[in-house]
Amino acid sequence: MASSTSEYIQHHLKHLSVSLGEPGGFWTFHLDTLFFSIALGLLFITTFGFAARKVTAGVPGKWQNFVEIVIDFVNTQVKDCFHGRNPLIAPLALTIFVWIFLMNFMDLIPVDLLPVMGEWFGLDYLRVVPTTDVNLTFGMALAVFFLILFYSLKVKGPRAFIKELTLHPFNHWTLIPFNFVLEIVSLLAKPISLSLRLFGNLYAGELIFILLALMSLNFTSITSLSDTSLFLMQVVLALGWAIFHILVITLQAFIFMVLTIVYLSMAHEEH
Amino acid sequence: MNINATLIGQMITFGLFVWFTMKFVWPHILNAMQEREDKIADGLAAAERGRHELAIAQEKVTEQLREAKTKAAAIVDTAHKKADQLIEQARTEAVVEKKKIVQQAQEEIAQEKYQALQALKQHVAVIALSGAEKIIGREVDEAANKDILDQLIEEL
Numbered sequence: 001m002a003s004s005t006s007e008y009i010q011h012h013l014k015h016l017s018v019s020l021g022e023p024g025g026f027w028t029f030h031l032d033t034l035f036f037s038i039a040l041g042l043l044f045i046t047t048f049g050f051a052a053r054k055v056t057a058g059v060p061g062k063w064q065n066f067v068e069i070v071i072d073f074v075n076t077q078v079k080d081c082f083h084g085r086n087p088l089i090a091p092l093a094l095t096i097f098v099w100i101f102l103m104n105f106m107d108l109i110p111v112d113l114l115p116v117m118g119e120w121f122g123l124d125y126l127r128v129v130p131t132t133d134v135n136l137t138f139g140m141a142l143a144v145f146f147l148i149l150f151y152s153l154k155v156k157g158p159r160a161f162i163k164e165l166t167l168h169p170f171n172h173w174t175l176i177p178f179n180f181v182l183e184i185v186s187l188l189a190k191p192i193s194l195s196l197r198l199f200g201n202l203y204a205g206e207l208i209f210i211l212l213a214l215m216s217l218n219f220t221s222i223t224s225l226s227d228t229s230l231f232l233m234q235v236v237l238a239l240g241w242a243i244f245h246i247l248v249i250t251l252q253a254f255i256f257m258v259l260t261i262v263y264l265s266m267a268h269e270e271h
Numbered sequence: 272m273n274i275n276a277t278l279i280g281q282m283i284t285f286g287l288f289v290w291f292t293m294k295f296v297w298p299h300i301l302n303a304m305q306e307r308e309d310k311i312a313d314g315l316a317a318a319e320r321g322r323h324e325l326a327i328a329q330e331k332v333t334e335q336l337r338e339a340k341t342k343a344a345a346i347v348d349t350a351h352k353k354a355d356q357l358i359e360q361a362r363t364e365a366v367v368e369k370k371k372i373v374q375q376a377q378e379e380i381a382q383e384k385y386q387a388l389q390a391l392k393q394h395v396a397v398i399a400l401s402g403a404e405k406i407i408g409r410e411v412d413e414a415a416n417k418d419i420l421d422q423l424i425e426e427l
Contacts, residue, residue, distance in 0.1 A: 020276070028275040037281065041288045045296065052299040057306035064300075071300050090301075091293035099288060135274060139281030 005214060012111065012210050014125040015133065016118075030133055037130035040102040048098070070098065074257070081261045084155070084268040089261060092147075096140070097257040103130045104202060104249030108242055111209045131202040131252075134195065141195035144260050148190065151267040190263050194256060201252050205245055212238045396424045 020027040051067040060068060074097055078090045106129045118126035130136045152161045165183040166176045215234040216227070400420060 024273070026275050028273075028277070029280060030275070030277040033277055034280050034284075038284055041284060045288055045291045048292070048296045048300075052296045055299050055303040057303045057310060060303075060307075067300060068304055071297070072304070075301070088289075088293060091297040092289050094297060095285075095289045095292045099285075133277065135277035136281045138274065139278040140285050142278070143282045143285050 008214065008217070009207075009210055011125065012115070012206075013127070015127055016123055016125045030127075030135060032125070032127050033130045033133040033136055036106060036128055037099075037103055037136055040106070040130070041099050044095070044098050044102060070094070077258060078261055081258065082265040082268070084265065086151070086264075086268065088147075089264055092264075093257045093261050096260055097253050100131060100140075100198065100256050101250060101253040103136070104253055106130070107132075107202060107205055107209070107245060107249060111206070111213050129202060129206055131198055132206050134199045137195035137199040138191070140256075141191035144194065144263065145191035148187075148263050148267045151264060155268050190259075194259055194263075198252050198256055201248060205241075205248060208241055209238065212241065392424050392427045395427055396420060399423065 015030040016032040017028050017030050019025060020029070047063075048067055051064050054061075055064060071094060074094045075090055078093055082089050109128060114128045115123075115126040127133065152164075156164070165187070166180050167173075168179055168183055170179055212234050215237075216231040
């Protein structure tokens with residue numbers, strides 16, 4: 001394990017990765033992000049798929065009941081925000097909500113637990129919260145962005161879509177370049193804000209857990225407090241932050257889902 | 272915060288999970304929920320219908336009960352009347368019979384009285400004759416005095 005504060009933090013922020021090209025280049029894969037996100041995604045589809053395979057219209061079991069509550073919740077959101085008819089939107093929203101929630105939930109596992117266990121198996125670095133990897137959040141946001149473009153072109157047609165991009169705030173031909181720049185910025189802002197919001201919240205959350213963990217690791221020599229009081233402070237602060245974080249992880253999953261629905265709804269409607 | 276190929280991997284994974292959810296999870300569960308909703312709605316409607324039918328049946332029962340009571344009362348009434356009639360008839364018959372019996376008895380009494388009287392008359396005549404014989408002390412010729420004797424009996 002690292003021996004100083006900055007090394008400890010940097011160690012926690014480094015991905016377990018393999019590079020196909022030059023080290024650190026584009027063809028690098030973050031194995032930990034991929035592993036945990038796929039594992040949690042599989043957990044989601046197997047458990048929900050289990051409920052779907054055994055689903056009954058009669059008296060539901062406990063698990064089916066829970067799944068139905070989640071699905072009903074997502075369905076309500078979709079019905080409230082999305083007025084078109086598209087069989088993709090609701091399953092997409094459900095996947096986003098549950099998957100992001102599960103990945104965010106990894107943040108509540110003690111920061112050193114899985115990395116230390118990883119070291120037993122010879123893994124030098126391990127970041128267990130996939131949503132603190134901007135590649136994941138940006139990947140999802142980009143997928144949503146492509147869906148926005150696809151449905152904009154499909155539902156409105158290329159002509160209407162270009163019209164919307166060029167004639168939208170100010171309907172005059174002299175202002176077409178100005179409009180275009182404005183609309184392109186607002187269009188590109190959608191995936192960027194979507195991904196950076198999730199990434200930023202979770203990254204900051206994890207960083208705070210790492211900083212709190214530092215207290216009892218006693219890497220700080222700048223305080224005059226005793227080990228015991230530092231330990232107690234860490235317990236209290238980590239507990240408070242974890243409880244607050246339960247709200248954050250749910251809220252971030254919810255926001256990502258709702259914004260996706262809203263953006264896709266906008267892609268379906270003519271202004 | 273370096274963008275790399277992980278992003279592509281994540282997009283593919285994301286797409287596959289969404290596809291799976293859309294294909295195997297969402298429709299099944301939503302269908303089941305819809306089906307249950309329909310079932311519950313049907314059940315509630317059936318319950319409402321049942322309640323309505325029960326109310327109608329109860330009304331019918333009350334109606335029939337009332338009818339039956341009226342009928343029973345009518346039957347009891349006619350039975351009473353019939354009984355009264357029978358008693359009256361029996362009484363009249365009894366009275367007639369009584370009269371007849373009494374009349375017969377009276378007739379018999381009259382006849383017997385007459386016969387007894389006849390016998391008594393004969394007897395008195397005999398006694399009177401024997402008394403007269405004794406008084407006269409002599410034998411009276413019965414044949415000679417028969418006309419007197421008969422006249423006497425007639426007079427008695």
